[in-house]
Amino acid sequence: MNQERGKALFALWVLFGINAMNFFDRQIPSAVTEPIRKEWALSDTQVGLLGTAFTLIYAAVGVPLGRLADLWNRKYLLAIGLSLWSVLTYASGLCRGYWPLFGARLGVGVGEAACAPASSSLIGDLFRPHERSRAISIFMLGLPVGLALSYIVSGTIAQHYGWRYAFYVAGVPGLALAGLALLIREPRRGSSEIKNIGTARRPGSPYRLVLGIPTMWWIIASGALHNFNMYAVGSFLPAFLSRYHHVSLQTAGFISGIVIGSVGAGGMLLGGWLGDWMMLRRESGRMLVASWALLLSVPMSFLALMQPSGALTQFMLFQAAASMMMYVYYATVYSTVQDIVEPALRGTAMALYFFAMYVLGASLGPIGTGWVSDLMARRAAAAAGVTLLEASPIPEQFKAVGLHQAMYMVPLLGIALALVLFAGSVTVRRDMKKLQDWMRQASAGEQN
Secondary structure, eight states: OHHHHHHHHHHHHHHHHHHHHHHHHHHHHHHTHHHHHHHHTOOHHHHHHHHHHHHHHHHHHHHHHHHHHHHSOHHHHHHHHHHHHHHHHHHHTTOOSHHHHHHHHHHHHHHHTTHHHHHHHHHHHHSOGGGHHHHHHHHHTHHHHHHHHIIIIIHHHHHHHOTHHHHHHHHHHHHHHHHHHTTSOOOOTTTTSSSOOTTOOOSSOHHHHHHTSHHHHHHHHHHHHHHHHHHHHHHHHHHHHHHHSOOOHHHHHHHHIIIIIIHHHHHHHHHHHHHHHHHTTOTTHHHHHHHHHHHHHHHHHHHHHTSOTTOHHHHHHHHHHHHHHHHHHHHHHHHHHHHHSOGGGHHHHHHHHHHHHIIIIITHHHHHHHHHHHHHHHHHHHHTTOOOOTTSOOOHHHHHHHHHHHTTHHHHHHHHHHHHHHHHHHHHHHHHHHHHHHHHHHHHHHHO
């Protein structure tokens, strides 16, 4: 038993490392937005399009890869995907124009699409139901840790050596992790359930079965709203700090790493502990923890944006509090998917969830924020009496105003997100009971 436990924990920490590199590599363009934008004279809409294209290809490829995670060896899938995105991250630094970088980032998205479905499916089979929030929280700890390191390391490297070297440095660690992924023990599907049902599943289309669960629709809607916000903040926070608060690229990276990454890690672990604690007391506990946390993030985000230019300490305190509450989402909602979907369909369920939340949320966050930023900047210029032609570059002082105003979309959508999560907490109990009833019947059928 102790040996099996040790293998599960080894796998979990390798998956954490893979997820950390997933978000490290993903966030480099945001960390070095300003030097890329100025070198190639890009608009905020073009900057946002880089993130949007990445998430769209990630979502599209993720669906077949999620199905593959339910049918094939998951550690091999992880190793191949990780190797691909690491090589293309390095290649991103070799690009000499916007469109080659655009193409390289699409390739990174293809590789990274293997990570979440395969990893989530593995965790569901390695850890028992009452441990999953904590296990998911450690895996998803890679998100804030990866973001923090990306902002800090990439911003520092770009400040001293140029933005291309930020991509070069990031390409190497992923290849080492791909080797470690091959050492993970591939568990039997359903092996962590109270009644081992193996690869059994309900008859019918796997996609219809997953989408026939009412709580999945609330989770999908929540994912779209949450990831719009997270990708809006993640894509533009360093640029916002540079323009509005007038800090250097390196300082913007450090502040972003602290308020999004380091403090967010505390929220992830808090969400995992609270989610499991509440789950033992109420079947809807995980969704309730998520809904209250996201509701608390709204006033904190408003207060952060309301700070005047230069008030960095106050901004950091309020934004850190908002980020901590926003990260509670991942440990609680991701583990809820495991509670309502049978083991043989969990990779498919996560792929469908990721497809919807990226297409409807994350893909719109960067380009939507960039478009609103450009729009509000032009309006600010017009209000100041500056006439701009359609193709004219926007003066830097107005770009700061435009991005500041665009960022207010985040707390506004946070209100809708909290309401959606509350709605999901109402349906989840019934869906959990349906799954448990089916699993008991399936287990009895196998024994007979």
